[in-house]
Amino acid sequence: MLSCMHEHDGPLTRLRRSHEQAVLELLRKHGPLSRAELGDRSGLSRTTLHDIVAGLVGNGSVVVATPHVEVRKRGRPVEKLSLNPAAGEAVGIDFARRAVHVAAVNFAHEVIGSASEAHAADLSWPERIDIAERLLAAPGAVHLDALSAIGVGVVGPITDPGSEKARARGTDGLPDLLRKRFGVPVLLDNNTRLAALAEAVWGAAADSSDVLYLRLSHGVGGGLVVGGALHRGRNGLSGEFGHITVDPAGRPCECGGSGCLETRASLDAVLYRYREAGGRADDLAAFLDAAVAGERSALDVLERVGIDIGGVLAAVCQAVGPGVIVVGGELAEAGPALLGPVERALREQLMPMARPHVDVRRATLGETGSALGGIALVLHESPLLSHYPRPGSEEDA
Amino acid sequence: MLSCMHEHDGPLTRLRRSHEQAVLELLRKHGPLSRAELGDRSGLSRTTLHDIVAGLVGNGSVVVATPHVEVRKRGRPVEKLSLNPAAGEAVGIDFARRAVHVAAVNFAHEVIGSASEAHAADLSWPERIDIAERLLAAPGAVHLDALSAIGVGVVGPITDPGSEKARARGTDGLPDLLRKRFGVPVLLDNNTRLAALAEAVWGAAADSSDVLYLRLSHGVGGGLVVGGALHRGRNGLSGEFGHITVDPAGRPCECGGSGCLETRASLDAVLYRYREAGGRADDLAAFLDAAVAGERSALDVLERVGIDIGGVLAAVCQAVGPGVIVVGGELAEAGPALLGPVERALREQLMPMARPHVDVRRATLGETGSALGGIALVLHESPLLSHYPRPGSEEDA
Incomplete structure (x- = not known):
């Protein structure tokens, strides 16, 4: 690559x-x-x-x-x-909608730093790259002279993943800009998929090489790690769990379909359900506070969302058979009030012989997960770095 | 392996x-x-x-x-x-419920023969192996002295696939029996998954390395081929499309769950629906004849089944992103009367940007598909035979 x-x-x-x-x-x-x-x-x-x-x-x-x-x-x-413990071998950058996240590993493949900076949604690519460069060059951060490659996460589907020719919506030219700025090769992928890879390498599923990662945020997406490698699908259109239909007669979805999981489980959808049920919360924090305080209507909403999510996860599990399911994104902060119903619905809809193998965990890497995933992408796909130990190798031994 | x-x-x-x-x-x-x-x-x-x-x-x-x-x-x-064009390098055997199928390839990896024989469902393993040996040793068949390995398909989930220790329901000891009889290593896997691999190597999807195979027969199952290799999942429980829930409140399924696709799309379920709708057919042949003759109730049943199937396929496609979907099994003989509704429902439930990539095809390998898949398993997994060209390599070039 x-x-x-x-x-x-x-x-x-x-x-x-x-x-x-x-x-x-x-x-x-x-x-x-x-x-x-x-x-x-x-x-x-x-x-x-x-x-x-x-x-x-x-x-x-x-x-x-x-x-x-x-x-x-x-x-x-x-x-x-x-x-050199301060020398950056590989850098990951996540260009999220309203923030840039960076992370770096040294030649011993230890994470030597990560940083984030929020920005307006309409910022240009050169300006976002400025932020990334500033974060990476900050005093005490990474010594970049020995950099071998950069792994980059972007929003939206990547139909030619891993390649410099990747043409995501609005990311045309981004790899070129980055290569000119940093002088090293650039690998690009969807940032949610990169978060999946990171959880399988350094996060909640570091002990497994077959991972289903679901992110519950403003959008609902995810990624599959199969045999330690990121699964991409024929046209880069995989891990789109948010657009699996829950109810064909349901509400229209941003993707152009109807009744997708995202219409039920995105942050907006959850807050909408909560307000419909009489709840008073203008933002997620207030909603989560209400759930923690044991407010019935908040818990009911999480229960109903959890059932929808569990059903979708069950369908994917029957098809793919992952070892571990990791749930991340802001809604996962609801903890057991959400993951409990998710796991119950999942078990109920799995064929009985598959039920003992269900293992649902909360993501551990937080907002820099995708930047870390960019690093994992570089370490996995570089022929120069092929000695990097595959995740799950201990489990498989 | x-x-x-x-x-x-x-x-x-x-x-x-x-x-x-x-x-x-x-x-x-x-x-x-x-x-x-x-x-x-x-x-x-x-x-x-x-x-x-x-x-x-x-x-x-x-x-x-x-x-x-x-x-x-x-x-x-x-x-x-x-x-030697007559020398068998690898043999595949499919121990189906009521029949043994065999196939062999020579050292040029050309299929040099295949054969089938029906038997009673309660036949013992040694008796089934007798049939396989007889079919392989028939005059004009395969010259087995140079055999390097046997790939074997069996009914039911294989939780330790590819290994000689595989313990499928009732197949304990089968690999040992086969190794003693033929004197070569034995690889075992679920026979529906092997049919998936065969369709991706020699069949309807020989031009693709990412294939979703669905088999509609007495049971409903399938398999995924990812990057040219059989996908197995963490515990060998993958490709179980027949046990994806269509309606959580639906009829009980043999698997112990409820409302699985199999309760709607198995041959029995389809014939049951047809008779409920007033149709007169005791077996599949009569039902298919009615459909070919354009009988409204037969076509309606296929339409409803097709919608259920398309919905399940859409969910799996969103997760996995296959290049080609292959539909096999006896019910696929209904042709466009079934595959038309399947494809329409699939497209409708896919996110719009994924719709152009849908490619649904009917399986082409028939009843010896799983035996051929056994051969593909051997050719792919033997470290001695690793030069075998991966399916889809041209497509990827």
Whole structure:
């Protein structure tokens, strides 16, 4: 997927990158190593290794340290090379409707930072990219010189996912703008799908490689992770759980259909139901407060929404058989008052032999989930980074 | 997945097998080759190649021919080696409820034969295996000495699919019995899922790598092919489209649930609806005849069933985004009288931007589909046979 960068590279550049990755992989695996140890383990010649290490130190991805304790008999200290804990290897950016979220991992694949900034909905792409750059360049944030790629989440379906040619609604040109600004390859996908991937790698379903993620927010969407990889579908149109029909005779949906789950379970739809039932809440926070306080009409609304959601999840489970279901988005903050009914309806509509396998969990990554998913996308799909451990590998062992 | 065989093999045996596969792959790709050409292309030493070829000729997978036309200058004819068109490389067996179906492919991955035999429903496994062996050993059928593996379809969910330890209802011990009888590794899966894989490799969806297969028979089931591979789900419980709820308040289903699609769209359910509507048909053939003759009540029943089916397919499509939907099983013989309403309901319930991508086709492989799927399973999952072209690779190119 990163071939965009490499198709213009000559064989020598590719060879050099492969050597660099071998050295980084050894440091990732073994921790600090001397040049001699790196030479033994990498099989590279002394000259080549010297050259590769100089490059990695130069771009900031590797640092040189001279430990006090370890001294050669002749008295000359042994320099140890290690990954620079502040160097960003991969960055994820989520361009949400009204906010930019960023996150970065270092060469040890540890998350070294994340940040968010809200903005007006009508902001231009260059202005949003400015925000992302500012967040990433903030003091104490990421050292970007050694960056290898950026994974980007955007709103709306991506019909050519993972590719630089992705043409989401309104995102034409975005990958180009980003590549020019950061000078590295850019992978693009729907930000809700990226949140699904992130939950399967770092979040609520980090122990499973088959995950159904549902996000209940202003819109209702989701994503499937199958065998540790993001599932996309033939035309990138997958994980659209919000547009599964609950009632063919139901209310018109923004998608152009009728009676979709989103017409029942979006934040607006839930607040509408609540007010219809006599509830007094202008926003979600007030509604959730009422639910926490045990107000009957709020709990009733969550019960009815939960049944609709559970029915849709049951249909998808029968088809796909996920190991874990993760529910995220603002409405998930209602907790058991929503997830209880969801799980009951789900169990009821599953075939009995599948019921014991239901495992519904609340998402854990919050608003930076999609940016983290962008990183996971880069780490999974880069041929240079293919040693990254797949989520669920322990479970599968 | 064939590790059961290889975990007891020493490194030399594995090396030998890898050499054998390299030679077979060259013959598959280039057609007949001389020993000298094989030596050049395989990189094997003359001694090793001699040894490997002798083994392959000995077990019947390779044959030696001396063409008339091609003669060396010195006058000595050049022997050409080629795949034995009659040698079975992989066999598929479908143990259906009341019949055994078999199929075989040669080393060129061409289907070289298939056969079926009906039997009583209560036949024991050894007796069913007798039938399979008889069908495979029939005169003019398959030359089995060079067999590498068997892929087997059985009725019911397989919770540990692809493994020799698969414990389907009543199939405990079946893989062992088969391995003892045929002396090769055995891969097991649900026979409806195997039919899905076969349609994606050799059947109605051979041009797509993302396929939703629905089978409408005494039961209603199906399977998903994702990226050219059979999708199984975390516990092997996937593709259970027949047990997606159409009406939570509906009739009890055999699965223990209520109002499942199967309670509306199984053959019995359809005939029941038809008789309720005043139709006179004791079996499916008579019902289909009535539909073909344009009888209103038969067409009405198909219309109503089609709407139920289309709704369920729409839900799965929104989640999974397949490239092609294939409908098989006896009820699919109703043709457009059923598939028309299915497609209309499907389109209506899909989000509008997904509607242009709907492609509903009738299955083409018939009753040997699952046996063919067993072969596809073997060809896809054997590490020795991993060069088999993935279905849809052209489409993806």
